Amino acid sequence: MSFLSPLMLLGLLGAMIPIAIHLQGRRKAKVVPFAALDFLLGTDKRIAKRLMFRQVLLLAFRMLICMVAAIILARPYTSCRSLGPKVAQGPQAAVLIIDNSAAAGYELDGQTLLSRSLESASQLLVQLGPEADVAVLTTTGGGKEELSRDHLGLRETLNSTPLSYRKARGDQALQRALALLAGAGHERKSIFLLVAPTEATLPTAFEAPADIGVRVLSPSKKASLENLAVTDLEVSTDTSIGSRGLRITARVSNFGDTAQVAHLSLRVGDEIVARGEVSLAPHESKNKRFSASLSEGVRTAEIQVELQDDALEADNIRYVVANARDEVSVLLVNGDARAVRHEDELYYVEAALRPGDRSDSGTIIARATPENLGPLTLSDYDVIILANVPVLPGAQVRALSEWVLAGGGLLVSMGDSVDADRYNRSMGPLLAQELRSALDLRRGRKRSPQAELRLSKLELEHPVFSVFAKDAPGLYSASFWQVMLLGPTTSVKNRRVLARFDNGAAALVEARQGKGTLMLLSSTLDRDWNNLAIHPGFLPFLQQSVRHLASKPLQRANQQVLVGDYVPIDIGAGDVRIEIAGPGRERMVLEGDKIEGHKSARLDGIEVPGLYHVSSVDGSGAIKARPEATFAANLDPTLGDLTLKATNSLERDGTRGEGEQATPSRRIELWHSIAALLLLLLLLESCLSLVGRRTGLVRDS
């Protein structure tokens, strides 16, 4: 132990003060010859011993207090070997680069990497000395972009350095540091990287000029940092559990060196609907699939998948917004309506499209006859099925054709009401292929297998048949005894035969017309020409066909962005203001020049991961929520990768200035702890005096 003011040690002589006071007090006390006190109290040995002990203790405390006070004034200190970098004091320029990305929120022994780095930075400021020009930069783009000797201000900058959700860009921070040092007039220049050396914080190829020293001060001494992260999240519809079914696929990565089990929970809205776990080998990533069904009437879902808590919380959660499959609106045009239900042309179609008449079938059915088709607004429907419909008037055919070109899906089925020639003449734009003539295999024959056709070639990769197994027993077993033979045609582009009968005749033909789709079934949808309707393959066949014709196979998830990216927001015609509410209740507004005359506006300032809700305000001031524009902002998936790199290639010594002296040892002031001892002594002395006053025995001879 050494002293900064050793002369103050003369104050140790102050220890004599209590003794002097004691002696002086004795001298001033009057002497009373008295027999009774000695008789009554002097015989009590316990009192005498306690009195003696207390008085000696009190005197010792007071002497110690005087001595400790003198030692504190002498400012004692000790030295120890510095474990930090060799830092030279004196005039120099130094840039401290601190990683404040979300990865720096990694907790190690109850302290985040960022707080460790900030502590190291504060110590560095002390070690560099007041003559050093210092700048503080962060890996996410913030900091004090100038060299300064205002160390007090620099400390304030350090203390106010926040954790950012942006990705660490160590390469950019180094370039900014080089630019600062290039303008510095000092001979000695240094860069101190107070970062965990990961792929994100340390550039793979960086070479500093020869006169600039580079030091990496990792806040972690460990070789690797264990971390689990949700690195991706995808949502798709899952029709196997209904029209509101969703399939959520979360990608989970283990960035650590030990195998781990990740416990995941799926939250839809505010409710946890599923949990699961994934076993992960070191540095392995796996997908975990969840299925969820939305509540009735809910078409938009805010989904998040969350990992159990680990050292780095920021990457344990990922957000996505998904829309459930839209319901398909189907118009059934009945060409052969019957009073007896099961004889009706569309009895089996309706049963297949709304099995059990369930509301979650995903299909909205409307019925019409060829006669009342005219007044209907076709754009209200996604799919129209013309079942055994006689030739329609030209205006209706044109309207239907335009509707198909605009994106509608039309399925035409045959029947006794269909006249091939008249169809070809009048309804050509609605046919995927020209009709030739009807083939009735039972005419003049008895019913026999030879008098029936069966499906033999299916395009199984096509969406209509993709749900069937290779042998498709529910379809191949169906019998067709009457079909419409199709003529050769070249007028329709993008025509494709999806199914054929075993005699080679086309059974189902698809053609693209503009944005829409035409399908032609060369037989009936009831049991007049075939018995397909009573086979198990009929229901999926018809549902897949309708879904395919509606061009709404799956609703894509809303857009996902990374924190720090910009987001394009669509602007409606009458919108005067766009409001975006973030996850932390913060609001961002786009208005005025940013949206006037634009179809899309750029939204910057996405700094927090989470879900952002968009609403628009029109000229009348009405606010309209826009759930389709809701978007999720997530962290960069590589952020959680805390695999530490070697820093040897990056670190180097700069040219040392004259008079520089490395300081391998560190001074530790001791007066704080000695002052604490002084307070303790004062407390003890007070307690002892109080006890002495209560018993009255103050001093002994």
Add this chain to the structure above:
Amino acid sequence: MAFLAPIAIAKLETLALRAKVIVEGALTGSHRAKLRGSSVEFAEHKEYSQGDEIRHVDWKVLGKADRYYIKQFEQESELTCYLVLDASASMNYVGRSLGKREYACNLIGALAYLLVGQRDRVGLSIFGDARNVRWAQPKAKADHLRTLLAMLEEVSDSPQVGDEVLSSALERLAELARKRRGLIIVASDLFETEGDAPSVLGHLRARGHDVVLFHTLDRDELDFPFEGLSIFESLEGDGRLLVDPASIRRIYQEKMKGFLEHCEQQCLSQGIEYHRVCTDQPFEEVLLGFLAERAGVAGSSSQRPRGQAT
């Protein structure tokens, strides 16, 4: 009744004069002393009952009234009284009134004056210094009073340094007075660290002596009125205690109260007449209290010691 203050009496030149003033001050206009010499005086008649001696039958009354009455006589034998004065160092304390030793000397002197005046045999034992035993045989002569007062005056005038304990002095007295039982009057503060003084007095009582104790204390010893940091020096030993008196007053008073109650209880239980005497109490008051107590003793077989000073 107004009495002279002890301080005032102490101003009288000789102890003989002081004793006379005390005794005459106490007896003038009050009553006759009940302590009597050796004579037989008629007291009263009592109707004869079985067991009474025939020789005490008053035949004259029988002749006049034809009834049997017994003549009762008051036994008045020559009293042997041993006066015991504690002259140990603890009695040297002098407070705001008379010193304990001087007060005790005056009190014993007055008693000697009174007793010799009644032609009782009076002895004196002054203890305190084992190397200088002062002892006067009990005698009833008038000039014996001068001897006694001279011994007391000598002790009263000079501070004593002895530390002889009361118990050893009383044992010596018991040996000297073994042939003749009598009245033993002790004036002491009972401050002794060895043995239990009331118990020793109890031994004398057990041997048939009539024992009277004047527990002589100073007011300071009762109230402990000292203020300011003080060094208390033991009068009998080498102990010194630096202490703030105000802060230990309560403890001291509690201990003193316990000590006094113990002494009184011990005396009560052993049939010892106990008088607690404070040095600011008039001698006459103490003497009258004593005489009144003795009258009670003479008139009743039960003896009830009682304290006076508080």
